[in-house]
Amino acid sequence: MSGEVPLRRSLLLRLLALAVLIAVGSIAATAWLAVRTTTGAIRQEQGQALADDARIYDTLLAYAATHPTWDGVDAALRPLAQDVGRRIALTTETGAPIADSAPGAGSLPTTSSATVDALAVNTALMAGTAPPSSADSGTNRIDPRTTGPYLLAAEERTALRDRADEAVRCLRLRATIDATVVDGPTGRPRIDTPGTDLTDSALCAQSRAALAARTATEGKALAQLNALVNTCLARRRLPAVQVDLDWTWTRQPAASAPDSRSAAGVDQEHNRAVNACVGTSRREQLLPYVAPAATLFVTDPGGRPSTTFDLSPANQTRIVAVAGLVLLVTIGFTVLAGIRLTRPLHALTGAAQRMRDGDGSARVRVTGRDEIARLAEVFNDMAERRERLEQLRRAMVSDIAHEMRTPVSNIRGWLEAVEDGVAAPDRRLLSSLLEEATLLQHVITDLQDLAEADAGALRLHRERVYLNDLLAQVAEAHRAQANRVGVTIAVRTGADPQVDADPVRLRQVVGNLVANAVRHTPSGGRVTISASATDAEVIVSVTDTGSGISAEVLPRVFDRFWRAEKSRSRQTGGSGLGLAIVRQLTEAHGGTVSATSTPTQGSTFTLHLPPPQPPAQPGDQEVCVTERPSNDANLLITGDRVGGAD
Secondary structure: OOOOOOHHHOHHHHHHHHHHHHHHHHHHHHHHHHHHHHHHHHHHHHHHHHHHHHHHHHHHHHHHHHOOOOOOOHHHHHHHHHHHOOEEEEEEOOOOEEEEOOOOOOOOOOOOOEEEOOOOOOHHHOOOOOOOOOOOOOHHHOOOOOOHHHOOOHHHHHHHHHHHHHHHHHHHHHOOOOOEEEEOOOOOEEEEOOOOOOOOOOOOHHHHHHHHOOOHHHHHHHHHHHHHHHHHHHHOOOOOEEEOOOOOEEEOHHHOOOOOOOOOOOOHHHHHHHHHHHHHHHHHHHHHHOOOOEEEEEEOOOOOEOOOOOOOHHHHHHHHHHHHHHHHHHHHHHHHHHHHHHHHHHHHHHHHHHHHOOOOOOOOOOOOOOHHHHHHHHHHHHHHHHHHHHHHHHHHHHHHHHHHHHHHHHHHHHHHHHHOOOOOOOHHHHHHHHHHHHHHHHHHHHHHHHHHHHHOOOOOOOEEEEHHHHHHHHHHHHHHHHHHHOOEEEEEEOOOOEEEEOHHHHHHHHHHHHHHHHHOOOOOOEEEEEEEEOOOOEEEEEEEOOOOOOOOOHHHOOOOOOOOOOOOOOOOOOOOOHHHHHHHHHHHOOOEEEEEEEOOOEEEEEEEEOOOOOOOOOOOOOOOOOOOOOOOOOOOOOOOOOOOOO
16 A cells, blocks of 8 residues: 555645635625625615716706806705715816815816706706707707796786686686696796697687797797897808797798608708707807806715726726635635644654554654544554553463463473383373363463453353352352362352343353452451342452452453462462453453452452343343453353353
């Protein structure tokens, strides 16, 4: 297996790709959400700004149409500026100031907002005003509020109003038409009939005709206009025309030309020339009655021009630049975080490879308190445990060789002596050889039990065991040996405790403890076997009055081949595996074993077993599989016979 990870499988590359994907998705989602949420606000702000601009323009245009000069415009300009929250300034076309709502707010921008001219209206700033057509040649660009010499006198207004009221009454009574009177800019009233066209209707014709009659003021103003128009036409060598109040014209009878309102046979070039003269003459006639053209500036209160955000190329460039910067920062931080994340992983990988190559001292340095630091701690613990297990394995091999060398050497030596004729094969020799072979078999059987436990091959046949009977059987089996060395064995139990266990294996466990206790108790001593039960556990204890075990070596009593005698003499008997088997079988039953001791006073070994389960229902099997909570291996448990005691 190669030690190098392919680039496409690198954790750093995957982390970087994930971060870039998240960053791009976040930027896209944020941009989409920002566009969706701000577009409406921008449009609303733009609409409000346009409405304010149109209002400002219309107000100043109305003032220009009804006043011959800009004198006094401040009275209308300042409240308007305060209402819309803008700075409004007017200057002449040469830049001379006329009025300013905030004169101390700084200089005006170089670009104006509009030109206020009542005789040349900017239709783009006037809501609902159609752009002029080629037919009127700009006539519609004159503000309709510009009355000039056409403004009616008070008595003329009164007379026309009476005629209009009479026509309205006639229409309401005779035709049930909901007609109303509307006053025009010059004071001339007109009849408004929403939803009804009276152009070709004969209803109340007399009253309507009286209302349409010209007044003296209008006749005088029209005569002046016609003189100007015909002078213009004369310069162009065109025939004279007659202009009416609605600014339409007809040719003079002498010209014998058709009415301009009938499109058939009319010379279009001639019509355009007449329309141009009408427009020019109207502006010339009204010029003394309106304020001169002025330049309008509309800014915010700080003096900056009123602008709105748009997706211009410059703004798009800014958006792309900001998104790129965010992505670049994301990639940078991801790379730094990835390097910091993968560096300890590389260290762990290197240490694991050194351990694989046989370096048991391989460790990693632990920094921080995050998950990787925790992983490094676990790795170091595993390495230390592996090193200890390796040391135990080597010691165990040495111990096995030591334990088996003595009986094998004795058997071989006596057999060679018999073969050489040095010793006679009598009963005494055969008994000695049998003892050595039994001892050798004892060691092999114990090793086989431990090997099966380590391999998970031990199987237990569980059944309900009554401890009073089991402990009595164990005591009786070891009583003869105890009597030979002068040790008393006693059994003490309260109510008959019960446990679910393999009776053969449990007798082996308790027997090993009792055999060890008898072996290490001097003559006149006592070994006590006791059992008790609680709701949480069943306790079996073996207590002796022997030599005891020192506190520094007490944790090692369950190690394999460990003896308190440094010489490892077998004079006390046992293979050195009995207590290790006790621990394995106890853990196989789901319990634990512990030891306490006081030097020169004795020791106590205690089994902690789980309480019995409720009785099995019909059809349940008696054989069950239990996981042994051991640090060495997991056992599948159901039943074999294991013999021998330490």
